[in-house]
Amino acid sequence: MITTTSSLKERSLLGLKPLSRSEISSLLDRAAYWESEPHKVIPILESRFVANMFFENSTRTRFSFEMAEKRLGAQVLNFAAAASSVAKGESIMDTVRTLEAMGIDAGVIRLKPIGLLPEIAEAVSIPLINAGDGNNEHPTQALLDLYTMKKQFGDLKGLRVSIIGDVAHSRVARSNLWALQKFGAEVQFCAPPSMRAPELADSAPYVSMEEALVADVVMILRVQLERHTGDLFKSPEEYRIHYGLTEDRASTLAKHTIIMHPAPINRNVEIDDAVVESGQSRIFNQMSNGVPIRMAVMERAMKL
Known part of the structure; x- marks a missing residue:
């Protein structure tokens, strides 16, 4: 043929x-x-x-x-x-x-x-x-992310999805944005100024860390700190303090909120160890x- x-x-x-x-x-x-x-x-x-x-x-x-x-x-x-x-x-x-x-x-x-x-x-x-x-x-990563959300919530329409971290260098953020919006989900970004992708601002708003935690899905991205030497954060710990999903921050999430991460994970940088293993985490389900x-x-x- x-x-x-x-x-x-x-x-x-x-x-x-x-x-x-x-x-x-x-x-x-x-x-x-x-x-x-x-x-x-x-x-x-x-x-x-x-x-x-x-x-x-x-x-x-x-x-x-x-x-x-x-x-x-x-x-x-x-x-x-x-x-x-x-x-x-x-x-x-x-x-x-x-x-x-x-x-x-x-x-x-x-x-x-x-x-x-x-x-x-x-x-x-x-x-x-x-x-x-x-x-x-990264289309297959976004597909498995959507599949994970669909299994959890049944429908993607109306879901609020916060994507937090190094949006500038993230193919995962882009594929999720394009796909989720086709299903009527509300996507918002949270990132330090040096890790933002300005070209995506018209497609989804950038919000504060506090606003990002008010969501159905909190998706944490891998932090590529090696690409930002001398920009905003002096150390991984400083990033964690300002933008990491710490245990304290995770404790403020709604009970129905799920936590996702495409991996590999920088534990205790963008997300605390205990949060990775928490009951709201779907990270290994994604895999x-x-x-x-x-x-x-x-x-x-x-x-x-």
């Missing part, structure tokens, strides 16, 4: 901003199906090959994709940039095209350069899944939900 451009675009997942609410809902519903499946391996993709191409380090996302792919019976090739010809100077574009030439049916890709992923997608004839590109989008979400995404990408 010849793959048309339109069907290829439909099977790829480069971001959530261009997706419709119904397309996102379809993925969430399919994830629920896979989560309810009692068998660990359902080999509907046993004749398909997928390459996980990570040009940035990853633990949760990479292993979650691999688990999802193997549960669907796909043949998995794992690529690490440090052990590849990229270390010799090969371009990311040539690396992807090389793996395509070898016969893979889909590629999962994480990379730093912003704007490169759409170029690669235009140059190849296989579906690509965005596992995080620069500070642009569990990543597998059925990515099963739905990979099924969509490699359906026969």
